[in-house]
Amino acid sequence: MKKEQEHKPYIPAEKITPEFTVTSVISGIILAVVFGAANAYLGLRVGLTVSASIPAAVISMGVIRGLLKRDSILESNMVQTIGSAGESIAAGAIFTIPALFLWAKEGTAPYPDLWEIFLIALCGGLLGVAFMIPLRNALIVKEHGVLPYPEGTACAEVLLAGEEGGKGAGSVFSGMGIAALVKLITDGLRIASGALTVPVKALKTHFSAQIYPALLGVGYICGAKISSYMFAGGLLGWFVLIPAIAIFGGDTVLYPGTVPISQMYETGGASAIWSSYIRYMGAGAVAAGGIVSLIRSLPLIFSAFGASVKGFGSKGSSSRTDKNLDIRVTAVIAALVILLLWLYPGIPISLAGTAFIVIFGFFFATISSRMTGLVGSSNNPVSGMTIATLLVCTLLLKLSGETGSRGMTAAIAIGSVICMIASVAGDTSQDLKTGFILGATPVKQQIGELIGVFSAAAAIGGVMLLLDAAWGFGSEALAAPQATLMKMIVEGVMEGTLPWALVFMGVFIALTVELLGIPVLPVAIGLYLPLELTAAIMIGGLVRLAAERRRKASSSGILFCSGLIAGEGLAGILLALLAVFGISENIDISDKLSLGSVGTVILLVLIIFLIFCAAAKEDMTNEKTDNSR
Template sequence: MDNKNEFKPFIPADKIVPEFTVTSVVLGLILAVVFGAANAYLGLRVGMTVSASIPAAVISMGVIRVIMKKDSILENNMVQTIGSAGESLAAGAIFTLPAIFMWAAEGKTNEPGFFSIAIVALCGGILGVLFMIPLRTALIVEEHGTLPYPEGTACAEVLLAGEEGGEKSKVVFAGLGISAVYKFIADGLKLFPSEVNFDIYAKNYTCGVGLDVLPALAGVGYICGLKISSYMFAGGILSYLVLIPAISFFGGDALSSVTDTAGNAIPFNQLDPSSIWGSYNRYIGAGAVAAGGIISLIKTFPTMVRTFAKAIKGFGKHMDTNERTQVDISLRTVLIGVVIVAVVMWLVPAIPISPVGAVIVVIFGFFFATVSSRMVGIVGSSNNPVSGMAIATLIITTFVFKAAGMTGVQGMVGAITVGTVICIIAAIAGDTSQDLKCGYIVGATPKLQQIGEILGAVVAAFAIGGVMYLLNAAWGFGSEMIPAPQASLMKMVVEGVMGGTLPWTLIFMGVFIAIAVEVLGIPVLAFAIGLYLPIHLSAPIFVGGLIKWFMEEKRKYDNEEQKRHCVESGVLYSAGMIAGEGIVGIILAIVAVFNLNIDISGIYGDSFATVGNWVGIIAFVLLLATLFYFCRKKKAQ
């Protein structure tokens, strides 16, 4: 079946409409910065990011169609293409680079400069786009009827629906505005604590429960759905209600590795839940996440091999046509670009990569770009095992560097830098695939999309460099506010391989928990992330998943169209909530850097923790009520 001849895009190849315009480029670049910053904040806080393609498309429709009164689906598509580059580049950068800041805080090395962060992110972003370009025909066109590319197809449907009007953008902006105000009141004015916590102390053990009453977490849960969020919450339950009391109980009066302010060891049964989590559960969770990433990689390895072989077979295959909808950036330009980036990584002093490291980046980068591009076509970008690819890369790279004599902090920083570039390549290649799929359906010009993707990556690289510097200056990576869970895990992996400093007993406990979960047929990565993260993060995500489940399964609708409208409105509102909290999170980081105090929590006096907890719960319930409101049934026309 020759799909490329049968399929007809929405805008025919022989029709020329506005696409790569000043409006679409400027708006796209703004959204690349906004969603890149928001996702950087979200990823550093909870260890996961969300797709920005659909929110960017919806906002574009609101601006271009409603405000500017223009009618151009290809301009909207260009906006989401450029805008989504910021989100995917952020995902790759925040999973790894904060590890170097953590080493700097420990006095082992110097903090990476702004230029270093930006140029590393830039190299990864450009390579991710370049590696995907020659694969477009093989993966997007030739397999149009085989690879669904869920986010790309969904985004195309939103754009096509947008031809009816830009009303959906109002829902996104409502979520953004309400979330921003809520976040400012909670974490800016501190009228109530954003973390509600209840520690439980018994005679021989301790445990604790709690949740962060924040809009982004509920939004993530709604977008992910009940299945994924419940697996995460199950991991949190095991961590906080099983492992913490078990460690406290069986440790008893024995002295732990945790010390008080005077340097005296504290008995296990006198430790608070957060101390047990930080000193013991965290390593168990790290072992589970590492094992989960490797298990996912092993399970998908046959698919990776077939994917790589099939994609290579079609590498550089260009259709013998001059049709607008089939024109890519030339293969010659791609190859020259790859060589230039490789040389830059080798020669620029700001990037601590040796010639061997540059070669590893190109080889592993192209392999994982190929794998990522095809895998997101099957399972979607949200399920793309980028962290598993990063772990595999870090293990191999660290061993190679160690064997080549690059040991200690120099080798570890080099390994993390290589891992960062690979991580960004995989994330950007997957995003580019989804965007090109969307463009293929609506009738966009691939070459212009590819240029737009590179522009988005360039701007986002410098923006994310600034955001990471800002967040680290405000709170410090690895802190309670910005735990940077994925980067902490990568740091542990590199340290463990290079220096053998990990508490391997705890690590292997997590490994075997992950294996047991896999044997039971439960998606191990989602469970492991819940085990690794504080329950305060997985609990509100689970609440958001419950709301999505209620909307999809329990609420009564007149027809399927009404159901689709309600569920989709919830997704758009949730995306707005995530963006709103992320933006205010960045603003509050600026406030913290300049030591501006806007805290008014003193109105409660000494009872803030007790009274504030209940105020926080009430505020969170009211916030969830707004989500229900925007999921209300559509009035009959």
């Protein structure tokens, strides 16, 4: 292993600048709530979340430097540290907690209340921070130059670039405004459809693509390659498997369906066949993909755990830039959280369950923190860790006699906490890497992480209850794909209710894709999601490809698309509020004004054009600068 690389932070240890201020804390809390809510909405729609660190850094620059005229880079860093916690809490929440709502609708479990969701999110988030703090010296300091932490390093570069005046915040805010406007036109005023659909009668299916800005933004950020993998999974499901079932099924009744295939197609079309059969194949593919990614990472996981624990007790210097939160404080936080999980009656976790959380939680926090340093947050197999956790803990609960509604609820609660531990630990390590490069005070950042976790946890319950009340988890508007998968896994182990033939077909599809050397998870997610979502993501990826071919892909395009995601998420929450209070019908003017399919196409072309212009913006600015010299 390489020797520890000597590091000189941007702000020297002996220099004291504003960092943990009222302004930075309040701004960070607002961003934690905003990005947490936006990512919750996005994740419940398509099963994906987008890192909030860089957009939060850009917005913090715009607020701290642009509006408030303050010049402390560490203050801006504190804003993004607190703000980025919202995304990690949202990711952990939407992966698992909606399963409790789905069981409640089936009448097998009580509805989770605001307090229960808050406590699960808070406990998982606090443990994620507490488990990561003792590892900072081993992972961030001792292995600087070994572990690159891609997002953390990129975030530091963005903040350093902001020393020139907060450049880039305008791209984020303009994206937010445009996405909110399109969302209002399609889902609020309803004067244009949110999707384009073309029947393909010869194959008894259809091609469909949504025009929502967030999906196009996701495709642009992911790039053409990852988007094409997802789209390939969608094509396999909708143009191979659905036609095979619809054409050859005839009058056969296939489990878990209860009517003949021909009747199912006549009444519900290709979507009914997808819902009854393909989503189970997709679930098997996603589960297999998550486990495969986890198995492939095992050598790295064990070496990561060993190296991290080896440096666990090492201490840094006494300088400002090496001062961590006291280990006794983190131990007390962890102990209080464990007691709360055990004793609070609304969360059915036994003493053995809390022990399971401590062991698996610390293990996966260590793994997540180190793997994030190697491959980045986007490639960190948190879903695979959650699937592995659910399989093991559900089996143990069943063997111990804790079955039925209580056993399944306990399994999801344990899985939720561990999922958040892994997600928050990875985010915390990225933020601490940014602070290490800039010269931030670790203890202040760590307190900021705790504040961000608390703020996001306090908001996420209200957001989830609101979205469920407006559209319902499991509906077409909010499919909650990851949570539905986790629910099926728990039920499959606990009750044996899964159509295992379909699930194993998905498993072997995933294994075939893996043997071809293609990343299996994007393809599996594409098979699991409706085609209209993956097609929209593919369009965004193609826009990115076109921009790169014209050498016009820039950070402005990424920031603009991040704004599209945030803007649509916030607009979606606003529309959910209007739906809950019965106001949504009052703003629906579709009977008075309708743009039809032509208007939908115009909106799609306009969004693509704006994304391309945003991607070209930075290059055009650079060309003008070069010409003036």
